[in-house]
Amino acid sequence: MPTYTRYTDFLKDKQFIRWQLVPDEEVEAYWKNFIEQNPDLNPDLEQAIDYLKTTGLNNSTLTDAERLHLLNKIESTIERSVKITKIRRIIQLSVASCAAIALLIVGLNHFVFQEKKIHYSADKELIVGNLLNNKDIQLITEEDSLSFQNDVQVEFDKTGKAKIRQVDSEEKTVELTKSKQNTLIVPYGKRSTLTLSDGSKVWLNSGSVLEFPAQFTGNNREVRLASGEMYIEVAPDGKKPFHVRTSDFDVKVYGTKFNVSTYADSPQSVVLVEGRVSLQPTNKKETFLSPSEQATYSDNGTFNRQKVDVNQFISWKNGYLEFDKTPMTEVLKQIGRYYNLSFDFDNDVNLQRRTCTGKIYLSENLDNVMTTIGLLSSTKYIKDNNQVFIINESN
Amino acid sequence: MKTENIASIYNRYVDDLYTYALYLGFEKGIIMDAIHDVFCKFAADEKQLQDVSNIKFYLFKSLKNRIYDIYKAQKKYIGLSTIDAQDAPFNIQVTIEDRLIGQEEQQQIKNQLAEMLESLTERQREIVYLRYVQEYDYEQISELLNISVHGCRKLLSKAMQNLREKYGTLIFLFLLS
16 A cells, blocks of 8 residues: 655545546545545645645646736626726617606706705714824733833844834843743734744734744644734645644645734735645644635635635735725724724714725825825715714715 | 636636646647636626536536637637547646656656556546546536546546556455465
8 A cells, every 4th residue: 555644645646536536436436445544634625626626737828917807808898898888778778758757857956956955964974083092012021021012023033132223213132032922912003023932933914813822832833813813834844844834724835925814803814925835723634725725714614715816815924905895884994993093883874885906005104194095985074082973975 | 706716817817727628639829818708708797607606617618618719719710620629638647746746657666657547448548537636526527528527437437447457457366465
């Protein structure tokens, strides 16, 4: 019998391929027996099956640029045809009788009048954001607790020593060799980067808590994202698998770049940029993710996978946000986390159903950001002390 | 009303659609045009959108129809005879990329997989792809291939037989050892 140590060993096996291409009773029985006898090989077997069907036999050679170009073309054709239909309707209407037109005008007036009524009820067409008090970034170790007012860059070297660099401030070196469990708390309105002792690089978004050891001593490398969002570029190490744990699932890494988002007020998701990861909800089967795929976690403990434009999910680490027909509520949630603003979505107003398409640079100045949002979503904003009001452009 | 916008449906299925058409032997330009037309028609026809329980299948079927239409129109223009869908090629491009194993090993896996696929006929490869990679049922496959459900079963069992004859004996060696 061949020996299997990695999923690729299955891909070398003719009987495995035969089973996956067109199973007959014989191979089916053989592999059923194999799974029962070798339960420990099941993850690799699952990975081999998944790899064969998603990549091996079904690998798309479309580039991201080609995919996007075609979508733009489709969307502009659709838009044009909608306009043509509208014009046709107008022509049809114009040949109708005077009476009908008169009736139409009356009808239109009525419509416009009703529209106006909704527009002018100011308390409805308004989204209010409150600026909250800023908190400090905290690094809690077993021995000490450090606070920082500005965004920090924390860098661990192989020996577990940490260098901490604060924006506009002097560098600080801290010895954390003995500290097994450290916690980095990044409140809303702040960001941090963290280099782990193995060289893996982590970007922590606003409102995130990450637990990690100063050094990876065991056979595993493991960090825990207790809340919020992180992007990570894992340093390859074939001998020590890397795990990112969250409260609901485990991301097992096979040398890679990906984003994990676990905010309480948005769906939890993992977006893979490069390489390969598997996702395992607590006590459930693992799912594999291919590059440019997003897996969204649903409350019943399963993941839904879909192809996405990865840039939209990781652009925050480069200081901008990218949106494509993203609902206003989601845009404001992200902006709110970044600038520590709490937007109120309790009143269900039409403004919330607007969408936003384009890039927003996350500048120091909130006014710049709110102006960009206004341009992208046809809204206006008014800032008053600690509050931001978003209103209709035409008001 | 539409529950999803075209962009998200497009993003979910465009790779599968493109790959399928490529395997059918069409050129990139024709495929891109056909995918464009399929999505525009899909967007225009909202009534149809409501009735379609399986969007992916609807898109596959529309793409196949559209691409043969474009192909036939072009060939007629050039003055060549049109090809029959039954004789169309179906070539699965095998991809093995894993940075943790060597180039040689990747090539070895790739070659063997390609060789095994080579032992099937064009239509057998297509049905294997539709049944086990895209996971369509016999009714859907029969519509896509334009043959009866019975014909589908026969085609698939023929593929099974081919693979067993060529590669099946090894299994007894495993069981004995």
